[in-house]
Amino acid sequence: MKFGKEFPAQMVQEWQEAYIKYDDLKTLLKDILNYRQVNLLSSAKQASRASFKRNVTLYRAFSGLTSGYNRSRDSTSTEDEVIVVGAVQEGSSEQYQTMVLIALDEGGEPEAAFFRRLDKEFNKVLKFYRAKTGEVVKEAQELNKQMDALIALRVKVDKPLLASMQADFNNRGASLNLSIGRRKTVSHMDDIQEDEVSQEENEEDDEVSQHDEGKTSEQAEADTAGPKMPSLEVLERVKINVEAETPVTTLRRIFASSQSELSFSKEELRKVEEQMKRAFIEFYNKLRLLKSYSFLNQMAFSKILKKYDKITSRNASKPYLEMVENAFSDSSSEVSRLLERVEATFIKHFSNGNRKRGLKILRPHSKKERHVVTFSIGFFFGCSIALLVAVIVLVHARNIMNSDGRQQYMENIFPLYSLFGFIVLHLIMYSANIYFWRHFRVNYSFIFGFKQGTEMGYREVLLVSSGLAVLALAGVISNLDMDMEPRAGSFHTLAELVPLGLIILVLLIAFCPFNIIYRSSRFFLIQCIFRCLCAPWYKVTLPDFFLGDQLTSQVQALRCLEFYVCYYGWGDFKRRSNQCHQSDVFEVIYVIIAVVPYWIRFLQCVRRLVEEKDRMHITNGVKYLSTIIAVVMRTGHDLKWGGGWKIMAAISSAVATMISTYWDIVIDWGLLRKDSRNPWLRDKLLVPYKSVYFIAIVVNGVLRFAWMQSVFGFYEAPFLHKKALTAIVACLEIIRRGIWNFFRLENEHLNNVGKYRAFKSVPLPFSYDDGVGGKHA
Structure with missing residues (x-):
């Protein structure tokens, strides 16, 4: 090279x-x-x-061999x-x-x-x-x-x-x-x-x-x-x-x-x-x-x-x-x-x-690329594609979309499996983020504070996502097969327990104490989740509020977890029926679950305001409060609490969306700087194509407004169930968050470059009376 x-x-x-x-x-x-x-x-x-x-000089008088020797030597040294x-x-x-x-x-x-x-x-x-x-x-x-x-x-x-x-x-x-x-x-x-x-x-x-x-x-x-x-x-x-x-x-x-x-x-x-x-x-x-x-x-x-x-x-x-x-x-x-x-x-x-x-x-320690990881990714992705095709063929062959049990399946089983779909999509977007961060030399491992040598690369994240996709799709096929097969009546209860078994398996792997399946990364994620749930009692670091922002894009996944508890705890899963939405307690928790991620981010803004004395955190906190109001209003409209909720949901959602879109582009991404060397972007750009930034701005705005479809009632579609449309909108939000992740960390990386911050601040154990001690950068 x-x-x-x-x-x-x-x-x-x-x-x-x-x-x-x-x-x-x-x-x-x-x-x-x-x-x-x-x-x-x-x-x-x-x-x-x-x-x-x-x-001409050949005909001039001869001046001797040594008369100009000293001068020529001096001129040579001067020329050198x-x-x-x-x-x-x-x-x-x-x-x-x-x-x-x-x-x-x-x-x-x-x-x-x-x-x-x-x-x-x-x-x-x-x-x-x-x-x-x-x-x-x-x-x-x-x-x-x-x-x-x-x-x-x-x-x-x-x-x-x-x-x-x-x-x-x-x-x-x-x-x-x-x-x-x-x-x-x-x-x-x-x-x-x-x-x-x-x-x-x-x-x-x-x-x-x-x-x-x-x-x-x-x-x-x-x-x-x-x-x-x-x-x-x-x-x-x-x-x-x-x-x-x-x-x-x-x-x-x-x-x-x-x-x-x-x-x-x-x-x-x-x-x-x-x-x-x-x-x-x-x-x-x-x-x-x-x-x-x-x-x-x-x-x-x-x-x-x-x-x-x-x-x-x-x-x-x-x-x-x-x-x-x-x-x-x-x-x-x-x-x-x-x-x-x-x-x-x-x-x-x-x-x-x-x-x-x-x-x-x-x-x-330099992280070595392992061929077994690359092979496993190809194997699991191949299996995922084959299983997905099998699901489509099975649904079409048995005319499940027009069967009498379609409504019952979409209301009870689809939310259970859609949880895995949300997680897999988020992991795929995160692996794409890591790939492009590495390509454009964004030091994401330092920014997140990963222990060197233990951070997951995009191949490892793809391996986890493809493995989880295989498990989920295999569960879907087994559920459909046991449910639709005439001789499988004795397996009806077992079919209903397949999603619960999958979620238990995922949780066991996540909390497994043995040094397998990327234990360091798993525990780092669990620690960050715990710190987010305990906000504002912990000092807010970048991984904490970055994860908090990811949770705001996984509201539907959190509601799926709530449905798991209701369906298997209080529902009649043997008969594939539930009365969750008829329960006042479920509806209250349904609202709280949607508010929790934004409330966590609000509390983190309060903690950072107290410690850093930066008024920018006040504005950020107001942004999350406006989003909380919009989520409550929109959920009230979804649950049909009254006719006035639609107007309040439309107004609050529009205001919150405009504020959040502006914050994404101007504050988090650092773009729309009219006086910069790159008009309406910023002085320093990692991506060489400026059009990418303008496309990202437009896409972010469009996907931000996509959630307002619930307010204006775009659910009515003969070929698309309400649950499916909700899942599609949730997937669009996850994709928007994945795009946001890249430009957010790019801006953070450039801020570190501007301040030459290449090292973590390590607290020292002793503080001397003369003031020496405390932190070591």
Whole structure:
């Protein structure tokens, strides 16, 4: 693969604006090439005239072999020197500038433009890299202080005798050096010593002291003079924050401080170690990406300068690349040393010295594509298509659509199986989202906060959806076959229990505790659902409100779940009949079920308003309140509560739809910006075809208004049952949500790119009295 294609593929997508603009520089090189080609003809004419002059010189006097030797040597050295690179101090920052030593008639102007742009890109890259390096150095300082507290806590919890000895020494005023053996140079991120007092620790201290810069001989002797004990005084200056967020802790935070005193329990130590492990992993990944950023940009500079040398037949790459290497050397060595020290610290303190296991945890695992997944997708989709054709043939062959039991089947059995149809369609749309997110390099796994290496790709989601489709369609065929077969009268009860068996099977798989069928993703989904149901008692993250929006598009699926409970709990499923809609309790729950997803989103907006103080969440909350009113009015009209409900449902639905459509397009998608570089879209677009965005805007608006068919009574169709029409409208809403998902995450990704947010914010367990501690990004 050519470097021009490999370079963007290996970028940290959130930092892509900070990389060298390789394609732009290649364009400038093409300009240089075109300039040289245009002037080639004129150069040839000049050469012919010069040849005539050379013929004349054959008849001139001979001037000797050595008279012009020194001058020719000097001119040759001057000609070889194409550029001069130097650093210029501009304010508080250092800028690198290149002087081009080429005459204008030899292509000096386009080549000077190339080096001006090259300098601009290099200064941008270097500034960003040094700023990020400064950030990781500060984070290393913070992690050092956190490790001081962790080691002291380990001693206090696991070695109470050692802790009491130190306290006794302190009370007697013994002048012992109780430092943990941490190096003073933060950039080296020293491996903090373990709590055991052993000769091995003394040897490690000797090694550390040899590398420390700026230590006096007295300090070196103090560091190596005898066994060291970690200082427990640090525990008097820290508070702990390791409680998992629950509704109880949220209430406690409202009425009291969120930080608590140390209790020195083993459970507290375990939670601290888990948080520190996550912080080290995230910090290590940041260092790895910084190192990759440095390497890729230096490689890009090398490639583009070699292209320049090849086009111009000059030798300008060597001095410029030496300058690039020297400018990056200090920061690169800083990052490399930090990587080594983080590895050593993590292996020693979080993997019991097992280097292989420690590096396996630290370094992200690339997800391997498995051929069995691809094969299974094809197999299940083939089975799904075959079963779907079989269902159609069975319905047509037995004239089920015109049978006496059609109405009974549509009222009782169709809602049970339509639940699986809604779920399968949503999964298919989600797999399409993942495919296009990957295609356009949207970092969806980081945005959602998936654990690296466990996120499901589009193939895995398709596998789950196709497998569920096979189960559901097989259930439909078995139900129809047992129901319609004359000799199957004894199996009538079993046929009615098929949908219940399917839903139980799906729930068992979802809550299966064993590490099968994508356990990490299943538990992540269950956790997000639980946090949504407990809103606003949990801090709202993007996966929480993103899932809340998905639930608003699955109202009919939730109503199908309610029907399951009613049909098998209080209905007469043996006779395929129910009186659910004759029950006042069912109708009340029918309304509540439809309102719950929008109410969850409203409560999430309230929580975000309290925490972020952003008034935009007020408007978003009002949007969901208007939708709640519209849903109640529309449901009242569906349940025929009175003639006035139709007018109220029409008005409220129209208002809510217009507000939601505007919010989708302008706020969630960030489109319709009249002053943008792409008129009526936004400045940055991932999809190269602008028409796609305009089509999505129109489709979103049309599908938003599709739900209003229930208000205007488009149910009357001789060939289409009311339940089927409701299912079709629900499917259209799921498709609309799938389209919304792509552009919503695209906008979120671009916001992260604009703010260079490529890492999660990891909470740290200890908060120092001096204000250090709390969060590590």
